[in-house]
Amino acid sequence: MAQRAHEEQLSLAKTKRPKSFKLGYDFRTQMELKFMLWPAIILIAIFDFFPMYGLLMAFKDYDPLTGVKGIFTSPWSGFENFMVMFQSFQFWPMVRNTLGINLLGNLIHVPVVLTFALLLNEINSSRFKSLIQTITYLPHFLSWVIFGGLFITLLNTDGGFVNYLLLKTGLIDEAIQFLGDPKYFWGVAIITNLLKELGWGAILYLAAIAGIDQTLYEAAAIDGAGRFKRMLHVTIPSIMPTLMILIIFAVSGMLNNNFTQIYVLQNTLNLPASEVIDTYVYRTGLKEFQFATATAIGLMKSVFALLLLFGANALSKKLTKSGLF
């Protein structure tokens, strides 16, 4: 009976659906679902689309003291603000730092988090599993000001635990300037981020693993696959779409850094390795009051992020037949 009703619905939909897409053709269908979507659409419209008029600043000789009105009334300056950015002595270092921290970070973050989720899934004792999950989730809920502050103290050369341990075990002869020497900054940024987000990052993978058809595992076990083989040949292929979506997001976010993390760990000594696009925008826009230049940098970043998103999506579709859109 239900099967028949379903077929009728499908046939009705087929007859009603126009051959080419027409805006609003199914306006009256799925009203409840659409109703639930509206708050999100309104929020995005207000907070993401409406403020886009501010992008005009990137092409104008804008004086912040003229307020919102000045965005429209200030004179056009072409690409001058972009030139200021390209001519800045910090441009290439900040691009290098942004890409370096993100690229290396993701190369480490994705496999480590995935492995952690796979291992967590293999734990039989639910109490032990919960304990591990709670411990690893906890840092996610701490602000970077606290978590970063903790690491600044731990990595201190003057009595910091890490240096103390390394010195006592004889691994080093003199304390390492983890936050004072630029060559350590990328490592510190990547590792602290991993420690903070390990548990939280594993949630998505665990959710995807939970949705895998158990009969696949049973079939694999009957075929003689051990735990490792089942993980390799059942779990990983099954969560591949989730993995690819996360990788696409990671690639498109390649120019975004965790501003708070970098800002908290940054100091004048590590600045050559810690100045990233986001901190530069903050410094230029808010501290130096050059809103137009900061907007130009932000706009350029968004354009490249969009290109990366399309590129990563296309690549993913080609390689794994799955993508974001």
Next chain:
Amino acid sequence: MMKFKMLAIMILVFAVMLSGCGAGNSENASNASNASNASNTANKETEVKPLEQVDVSWFTSIGFWPAPPQWDTTPGTIMGNITENTGVKFTFDVPPQDGDTKLNLLLVSSGDNFPDLITTVDQGMATKLASSGKVWELDEFLKKYSPESHLLKEFPADIKNQIVDTYGGWYYFPSHMKSADLEKQFPPSSPIFSDSKLGKNQGVMVNKNLLEQAGLTLDDLKTESGFLNALQKVKDMKLTVDGQPVVPLQIDGKDYQKGGALMTLQQMFGATEINKDGNYRNILLAPGTKNAIQFLNKAYRGGYLDAGQLTMDNDATKARYASGSVFAFVGNMANIKYDPQYVSPGAILSDDGSKPVFTHNTLPGIGWMKTFISKSTKHPEQLARFIDHISSPEGYINSFFGIKDVHYTVDDQGLITLTDKHKEVSEGDIAARGGLGVFWQFSNLTFEEHAKKAVTTEEGLAHAATFQAFGKTPGIERFNVAPLGLPSEFYAPGSENVKIRDQIGQAAEIQISKMVMAKDQAAFDKYYDEYVDQLKKLNVDKLDAALSEELHKKEQKLGIKANIINP
């Protein structure tokens, strides 16, 4: 009989109630009379009607300013007296860091919710505020809301003219006022105060006990190499204080490039902004600056200065200094709590024979802190009354010296001496301070030297000696910075000059840190060459040329030629 008894009891109760009320009234009347007397004393110069009490917001971008956490209107207290005289009750907004960044955002986005009072120390921020149209020009403001204010007649003309010259109007109330016009109003109470002109916050302090333990004297520390040798000796001796190893050299922490150790050493090693031709040259490129950075690098390489200090915050620096385990401190001595155990050898003289430079300004200062009044304030009468009150002698005495016979005493010559209680409260917990001495925004140094009795206690003299040791160094060159003053439009927000200045500032900040931490002399020289190249690429010469033009204009206007020292 029963009725009579009841009647008698009722009459008695009624009589007692009446007398109680009467006593209460007389007590209230007595209190009111005292309060009135106090109020009358406070307002003896001008009889003004009390204003309604209002809540007023005060934003300040100086993160370490000790704002009272809660405004206390209790009569007879410092804050209570301010409220009684002016009607204001303040709520403070003091971001612990990046205050000017927050102020930038407020400036463009707060609309009518802009704070009523705004204090900044940054000249660029002051320029923005002055040109924003959001703050009052004080002449206009006072004429409108307090036409009888003493400030309209008595505010020192020389300071006012300087502010007008720089910002195009009298837009703010300056702190730490000291000027010739002001001295005519308030002559110093003692000739001792004339020595205060030799005082400077930047300097060197050495722990007397550790000096003695190391078998050294202040004379051993008067030259660059002597000072470094002394640090080496202290390091080698592995001295301890309360079990903690002695730190041979302590600098200001992460602010060492902002008015701290670097500036101190630049002055000691004779860096100035004037080159051999009498033109402007960025001080970052002066030979004295190179020597100053080199000194810090030698201290780092010698192991006397640990690199952690370059990222240390002010609280940690203060705590380390207060522990007594610091042998020598170089930097801004006002950023740490004065300890009589520390004495100063004066300037450390450069090994290359450069003369130390003592900067001074023959023009009156235009204020370290600059306090503006917002045009959007809903309580202009109260604010006008407030600035009038706190800058008047009685208002100033209340805010800075406290309550008579508690925080200060007055001798038969009418001169004020601060009590131990004043010291105890001033150095104590912010919440318990009750606002005593916290309104630095209205600090008037000339008035203090007029109203206070010169301190002749051992500690007072030791303090003065430490802060004046640099200025009293034999052979020191006095460098008048008056011709270096710039009109605010020179660094107009968003202008090319600002962009060049900011880029240079950022590049120098990074490169100087690299030089300080250079592993050897070759690395230092390489970094220094990179630093010079970098500044040249960032158009330092172009900015210098523009600054030279301004310098010569100012020299002509003032009739003062900038000194050429250690070119």
